[in-house]
Each structure stands twice: as C-alpha cells, then as structure tokens.
Amino acid sequence: MRRNRIAARRLAACLTVAAATVLWVAPPACAQARTPLLRARHLAGDAPVKVFFPSGAITIQAWDRDSIDVRGTIARGERFYLAGGDHGVKVGVMDHVDGTPVRPSTIVVRVPRRSEVSVKTVAASIDARDASGWFYSVSGPIRLTGAASSLEVESMAGDVSLDVAAPWVRARTGGGRLAIAGAPQDLDAATVRGALDVDHAAVVHGRFASVEGDIRFAGALPGGGLFEFSNHAGRVALVLPNTASALVDLSTITGVIDNAFTQIRPVAGQGGRGGTLHVQLGPGAARVTVRTFKGTITLAKESP
Amino acid sequence: MSHLTEAERQGLAEGSITADRGAALAAHLSGCAECAADVEQLRSIVQRVHDLPAPVGALDGLWPDIGTRIEGAKVRALSAHDVRPVAGRRLRHVAWLGGAVAAAACIAAGVYLRGRPAADAGPAPNGAAALQPAVDSSRTSQADIQRLLDEIQMEKAMLPPATAAVADSDLRAIDAAIAELREALARDPNNPAIRQLLAESYRQQQDLLTRLHNAS
Numbered sequence: 165m166r167r168n169r170i171a172a173r174r175l176a177a178c179l180t181v182a183a184a185t186v187l188w189v190a191p192p193a194c195a196q197a198r199t200p201l202l203r204a205r206h207l208a209g210d211a212p213v214k215v216f217f218p219s220g221a222i223t224i225q226a227w228d229r230d231s232i233d234v235r236g237t238i239a240r241g242e243r244f245y246l247a248g249g250d251h252g253v254k255v256g257v258m259d260h261v262d263g264t265p266v267r268p269s270t271i272v273v274r275v276p277r278r279s280e281v282s283v284k285t286v287a288a289s290i291d292a293r294d295a296s297g298w299f300y301s302v303s304g305p306i307r308l309t310g311a312a313s314s315l316e317v318e319s320m321a322g323d324v325s326l327d328v329a330a331p332w333v334r335a336r337t338g339g340g341r342l343a344i345a346g347a348p349q350d351l352d353a354a355t356v357r358g359a360l361d362v363d364h365a366a367v368v369h370g371r372f373a374s375v376e377g378d379i380r381f382a383g384a385l386p387g388g389g390l391f392e393f394s395n396h397a398g399r400v401a402l403v404l405p406n407t408a409s410a411l412v413d414l415s416t417i418t419g420v421i422d423n424a425f426t427q428i429r430p431v432a433g434q435g436g437r438g439g440t441l442h443v444q445l446g447p448g449a450a451r452v453t454v455r456t457f458k459g460t461i462t463l464a465k466e467s468p
Numbered sequence: 469m470s471h472l473t474e475a476e477r478q479g480l481a482e483g484s485i486t487a488d489r490g491a492a493l494a495a496h497l498s499g500c501a502e503c504a505a506d507v508e509q510l511r512s513i514v515q516r517v518h519d520l521p522a523p524v525g526a527l528d529g530l531w532p533d534i535g536t537r538i539e540g541a542k543v544r545a546l547s548a549h550d551v552r553p554v555a556g557r558r559l560r561h562v563a564w565l566g567g568a569v570a571a572a573a574c575i576a577a578g579v580y581l582r583g584r585p586a587a588d589a590g591p592a593p594n595g596a597a598a599l600q601p602a603v604d605s606s607r608t609s610q611a612d613i614q615r616l617l618d619e620i621q622m623e624k625a626m627l628p629p630a631t632a633a634v635a636d637s638d639l640r641a642i643d644a645a646i647a648e649l650r651e652a653l654a655r656d657p658n659n660p661a662i663r664q665l666l667a668e669s670y671r672q673q674q675d676l677l678t679r680l681h682n683a684s
C-alpha cells in the first residue's frame with residue numbers, strides 16, 4: 165500500500181515535470197532516471213553482446229553511443245553480471261547450478277546500434293527495438309520492432325511477433341504463434357503447430373512453412389517477388405488484393421483447393437484426391453508456390 | 469561506512485578497476501565480509517561466463533557431433549553437383565526457392581537454411597530422376613537424426629515439464645508428417661510434390677532439434 169502511494173506520488177511528480185517541460189523533457193527520460201542503473205561501460209560500436217536472462221522481462225534497445233547501459237531490478241537472491249571488455253560483453257542473470265527456477269527480474273539493456281546481440285531466455289519475454297542478431301527463448305514471448313541488419317529468432321514454445329524492417333529475417337517457433345509485419349525483405353519463417361500470420365509485410369522473397377499450424381498471408385506481392393508456402397496438415401490461405409500480379413501454383417496431395425479469386429477450378433489429383441491449380445493473376449509479376457499434403461489451400465480476394 | 473556500489477564490485481571481479489582506485493576498494497573489502505563475499509561470488513561467475521561457449525543460432529559450430537555426422541552423410545550420398553557452394557563463415561546455404569534438389573540436398577546434407585538468399589540461387593534441375601540421389605541420402609541422414617533424437621532425450625529431460633511437453637508434441641507432429649509422406653511416396657514414387665514436402669519435413673525436424681539443443 166505504502167509503496168503504491170509512493171509510486172503514485174513519484175509518477176505524479178514525473179508527470180508534472182513532464183507536463184511543465186513538455187517540449188524539453190520526454191517522459192521516457194523520467195522513467196529511465198527512476199530505473200536503477202545496474203551497470204554501464206564503454207563498448208566498441210560493433211562489439212558483440214551476449215545475454216542470458218532466464219526469467220522475467222528483458223528489453224533491448226539500440227542507441228547511437230559506443231557504450232552499454234543496463235538498468236533494471238534484479239530479483240532478490242539472483243545475481244546480475246556484466247563481464248568482458250571493450251570488444252565484447254556477456255550480460256545477464258546467472259542460472260542456478262542445481263537447476264531450481266530463477267526468480268523473475270526486469271532489465272533494459274541499451275547497446276550500440278551496430279552490435280550483434282545474442283539473447284537467450286528461458287521463460288523471460290524479450291522485447292527488442294532496432295537490435296540485430298540472434299534471439300532465442302524456450303517459452304517466453306519474443307517481440308522485435310524497428311530496423312535491423314539481420315535477425316534470427318527462435319522459440320521452442322513461445323509466441324514470436326515481428327514488426328521489423330530488415331534485409332534478412334529467419335524466424336521459428338514450435339507451438340507458439342508467429343506473427344509477421346513490417347518489411348522483412350528476405351524472410352524464412354516456420355512453425356510446427358503454431359499459426360503463422362503474415363499481415364501486409366513488405367516481403368520480397370518469402371519462405372513459409374508449417375507442419376500443423378495454419379498459414380495466412382494477407383497483402384500485396386511485389387513484382388519479381390518469390391514466395392513459397394508449404395504445410396503438411398495445416399491450411400494455407402492467401403488473401404491477395406484485387407490488383408495482384410502473380411503466377412500462382414497450388415498443389416495438395418490429399419487436401420482441397422478453394423479458389424475464390426478466379427473462375428478457374430482446380431484439377432483433381434490421382435484417384436480424385438488432392439489437386440493442382442495454376443493461375444495467372446494480372447500480368448504475373450511475382451511467383452507463388454503453395455504445397456500441402458492434406459491442408460486446405462484457399463486463394464481469396466482482399467475485401468477492398 | 470557505505471558498501472561498494474554494484475559497478476565497483478563488478479569492476480573488482482572482472483579486474484577492470486584502476487590500481488589506485490582498487491587499493492581503496494580492497495581496503496573496504498578487508499573490513500566488510502558482505503562485500504568481500506559478493507565480489508568473490510562475482511569472480512566465480514565471471515570465470516564461468518568466460519568459460520561458457522558463445523551462444524550460436526545455427527548448426528555450424530553449435531553441434532559438432534551432428535555437423536560431422538551429417539557432413540559425412542553428405543559426402544557419402546550426394547554427388548558434387550548436388551551440393552551448392554557455401555559462402556562465408558556461416559554456411560550461408562542457398563536453397564532459396566531453388567527447387568526440389570536444392571531443398572532436398574539441404575536436408576540431406578543437414579545444411580541449415582539460414583543464409584541470405586544469394587544472387588546465384590539459380591533454378592535447380594527438376595524432375596523425379598534428378599531428385600533420386602537427394603532423397604536416398606535423406607534416408608541416411610534420417611538414421612543419424614534418429615540417433616541424435618535418442619541422445620537428445622537427456623537434454624529434453626532438463627527442460628521445464630511444460631516446455632518438454634510442447635517439444636514432444638512438435639516432434640510427434642513432425643514424425644507423423646514424415647511417416648505419412650513416406651507412405652504416400654511409396655504409393656507414388658515419382659510425385660515431386662511429395663518429395664518436396666518430405667524434404668521440408670526433414671528440415672523442420674532438424675530445426676526443432678537445433679532449437680531443443682539451444683534450450684539446454
């Protein structure tokens with residue numbers, strides 16, 4: 165109760181200062197000043213940063229300084245560390261030798277923009293903005309935003325959400341949902357059982373795969389774009405704008421093809437099972453291939 | 469007397485504090501068991517951190533065992549033209565929409581698709597005949613993968629139960645897909661779509677094993 169009151173008073177003070185100097189003090193500076201500084205040090209602009217953070221929430225932000233800065237609150241009894249030199253550091257909270265769960269902490273790590281970060285968590289959520297590198301969680305959700313030079317994202321069981329501009333992105337999750345937006349130019353995305361949703365992302369080359377999860381791609385296809393979808397048992401739904409220009413090649417071994425885009429009906433496969441459908445939409449500037457074993461393939465028009 | 473700050477303790481542990489400043493801090497340590505114990509704990513952590521291998525996102529360098537075995541399978545089963553050149557340190561393999569052979573060879577060779585698609589990813593030869601060697605070799609590689617699956621049971625036992633259950637369900641889903649595709653391929657051996665789906669399932673299996681390994 166008392167802590168809440170103090171927090172409320174602090175927040176009020178913070179807001180008052182922010183309101184009084186709205187053009188001069190951005191509210192995040194207030195929040196930042198409040199979060200205890202755990203450690204800061206000089207770091208070469210392209211130095212690798214390796215992070216192990218088992219539990220809680222970690223935020224990574226790239227900044228235009230040659231230094232690393234870690235703020236946050238470490239759970240009582242857990243040990244934070246930052247080790248290394250100007251040309252690379254390892255940061256994190258140690259796990260327990262006896263395998264007992266690590267209590268959740270919260271940290272914000274600021275790294276040089278050109279750093280290649282490697283972040284691994286067990287249950288902790290990862291939220292990164294403008295950071296490039298490798299992001300891995302066993303079960304925590306991963307959310308990446310901003311611009312990056314390349315991204316590799318993997319989760320065993322957690323949800324992965326990407327809204328990034330990057331020339332190269334590789335994303336994997338098993339049972340979690342994989343949601344993609346932004347502009348990942350060359351994208352290799354896969355789930356095992358989780359849904360894979362691509363929502364108006366500016367993809368140029370895309371490879372999308374699942375075993376049982378439904379794949380839904382909504383949005384435009386750029387001229388010269390290459391898209392390959394494969395699914396074993398899950399659906400593949402392409403929802404394309406009326407103006408789409410693509411050569412579309414759909415095939416399923418035992419599933420159904422549902423074409424709501426054109427009048428052309430699919431050709432049934434051997435013994436009447438499965439089928440194939442080849443259609444040209446508009447001038448046919450992009451190439452799209454969809455294969456499933458038994459998952460339904462649908463081709464639909466985006467409602468204007 | 470106030471205790472050492474976090475930065476001072478971490479600096480002492482990693483030895484990045486200047487000598488004159490270090491002397492003053494050492495004086496505090498000699499009279500304060502609490503700070504001394506913490507710096508000692510940090511020293512051992514820093515040592516462990518230095519000893520830790522760097523986390524890697526891909527198969528290469530991460531899993532020497534699987535890498536070696538699968539390289540072996542590749543040499544045995546794939547003819548030279550099936551194996552595309554790799555660029556750079558990280559085996560930036562180029563199976564990008566390149567067609568069935570590249571995709572199947574990728575699985576058979578265990579080369580992890582993680583590269584930026586290179587400009588030389590031209591169309592691969594297609595058709596059932598061209599596919600044959602790659603699929604044969606994927607069988608070889610499948611035996612290796614099965615052995616690794618057995619080995620990885622230990623690592624899976626270290627996962628939190630809920631995550632291990634998810635991993636199990638994922639592995640079972642992929643196994644079921646592979647079994648179904650093999651059966652379909654036995655009935656219709658010249659169907660390139662089935663081969664491509666099978667190659668994709670192997671890729672999924674291998675990706676999952678890598679993720680599982682990274683979890684431990």
Ligand SMILES: [Zn+2]
Nearest residue numbers: 471472500503
């Ligand atoms: Zn002390």
